[in-house]
Amino acid sequence: MSDTSKFPDPVYRDTVLAPLFEGVKTHFAGHMDAINRAHLVMLVESGILSADDGARIAGALAAIAEEVDVPALEYTGEYEDYFFLVEAELKRRLGDLGGALHTARSRNDMDHTLFKMALRERAEAMLGQLLTLAEALSAKAEAEAETLIVAYTHGQPAQPTTFGHYLCAALEVLLRDAARLSAAIDGLEHCPMGAAAITTSGFPIDRERVADLLGFEGVLVNSYGCIASVDYVTGLYSAVKLVFVHLGRVVQDMAFWSSFEVGQLYVPNSLVQISSIMPQKRNPVPIEHMRHLASVTAGRCDMVVNTMHNTPFTDMNDSEGEVQQAGYAAFESGGRVLDLLAAFLPSCSIRADRVAANMDAACVTxxxxxxxxxxxxxxxxxxxxxxxxxxxxxxxxxxxxxxxxxxxxxxxxxxxxxxxxxxxxxxxxxxxAADTFVARRDRTGGPAPAALEAAQAGYRETLAELRAAARNRTTRRNEAATRLASAFNALTET
Structure with missing residues (x-):
């Protein structure tokens, strides 16, 4: 049977290829350019390409970066995707030599490399927001170390503690979540480049050199796993999800505490909206926004992880452009929660009169x-x-x-x-007396001042360690970008 159809089918073009092209323009074009430059440096240094050919390709890549207005590009179907558009530009400028850049690599290893590069930026930014929130919680806990509150279990008044003690409990979880996120970022720090399609290459490539130029800690060793093992995706989004599952519980407490019947949390006017009809209402609606945005973020993380479920252990589109781009929304909605909560909690105060009344009514001591x-x-x-x-x-x-x-x-x-x-x-x-109750709970982890301060010292140490790890990763990437620029520029001077 004769097949006279031509790629791409218009519907496939409009429903799949064009949206993916737009996603690459928005999220990945810069990372692809960095991969092209690093791979070219390695090809020349390894003797796979001559210095003269490397210089010509480097000049063309630099010209493309300078002359092509990426945001203005529109998908026409002339080229399957952005990768082939760049390769076509190289061939237009260099002839057959333009195709030499793709020696010893595949879109498979390129894709997972640039996905990791895009994710580590977003994850590092979210970790920074998490640590800023943790610092705000720590400072608020220190300021409220002796501020009495009623602690609730099963929705009922239970025992007295302090607002500082409560906030430190939330802080401990947040720091564990931050450690999980930091570990998940470490899971992005190994480079798939050099895996090619599945089995590496017959050329004498230097995988470690490319990994170093792109700011990775090292190579991801098994070449099959480089294109098949998407645990860097599932691990990261699982870590992100837990942040918002856990923070959502704290936010729910804020809703309960600020209710008229409990009333122990006072939300300032700057974070309260009024009713359009009921003049007595003070609605702390930022709580509701944080609660639903936390749930939306957790759901978006589930979407990414669930997309990987029951997929084959190989290279497949289920883990690539569409789901990668969709997942970025979790960082957007989650980031809004973190910023808002970091402003909200320090602004709130405890109503001592309501705390005292509730303590009296419920015999919490x-x-x-x-x-x-x-x-x-x-x-x-x-x-x-x-x-x-x-x-x-x-x-x-x-x-x-x-x-x-x-x-x-x-x-x-x-x-x-x-x-x-x-x-x-x-x-x-x-x-x-409530003061007696708190003062006598002076064992490790209790609300008494000395116990709370000892715990805070540990939290500050953990915060410093997480900040240092993030700085080290960022420094490594920045230094790698400098090395890449130097090595690439050296090619053009050959």
Missing amino acids: ITELADTLVRDEGLSFRQAHEIAAATARAVIAEAAPLRQGYAAFRAAFEDQTGRGPGLDEAGFRTAV
Whole structure:
């Protein structure tokens, strides 16, 4: 059967090739140019191309970069993709020599290399935002180290702690998330160039040289894995997703705490919107925006990872241009969350009056009464728990604060032990005070000032280590860009 059709089919052109071309223009053209230059330097240094041919190709690449207005290009279907457009430009200027640049490489290894280059920029920027948020949380936690709040479990008032203690809990998770993201960035630091289509090349290529010129830590060793193992994608987006799953939980607490019924978090007017009809309303809607943007970001990460599910372990378009470009939206929406939260939390304050009222209403210090009875009265914890529970039931029934419950406590103590307590009313009031509760929780990780400051010292050290790792990666890439420019320019002077 005779096939007279010509590539590309108009529908395929408009639905696939043209959008991919636009994506390359926006995201990858600069990285492809860097790969072309690094590969050319290696070909000349390895003796695969002569110095004269290298100089001519280098001159043409420089002219293309100078003369071609990439953003103004429109996809016509004359060339399959941007790669072939550049190769056609080289051939137009150099004749057959223009095709020599593609010696010992493939679009397969080129694609995964430039995808890594694009991802590491975005991931490094997000890590920077994460660390800025972590620094804001740390500073706010230090400022609020003694600010009492009610901590909730299962949606109910549980125990007193401090806002600083709560923020440090969120900070610990954020730092673990930052470490996971930093490790995922390290997973981008090995270069696929030299793998060619699948099995490397019969030419004496220097893979390490290309990796170095492109700012990678080293080569990705197995050539099949270079074009098949997309764990650099799944690992990165999994790490990004966890950031926003975890931050979303903190944001949800902010919604709960700022509700009228709880009211322990005050959101300033600058972050509150009003109702168009109800004049009494103060709506802290940035919380809702952070919550939904965090969920959108997690969903976008899932989209990328799920696209890889049940795909063949080989080079395939499922991991390439379309999904790579779609995934970048996760960095955009996630970045908005990080910036907004870094501004939001430091601006908020705790309403001491609402905290005190909720503590009084819910007997949140009652655990310390039980602990005091174990320490000072020699009771078992279960006995002490029963006495404390009876005391709490009595004062809650009377709608009285716990500090006024000494009579109820004494009655419960006598009923449980058959004797009077050694704890007098003044001692009782001290035992059930929120300040006492916090001060006595001075073990590692507790809310007492010394324990909290010791934890903060560790957080600051972790932050410094993560910042240093990011700086080292950035320095390596910047120095590599300088080496590439020098080596490429040297070709043109041959």
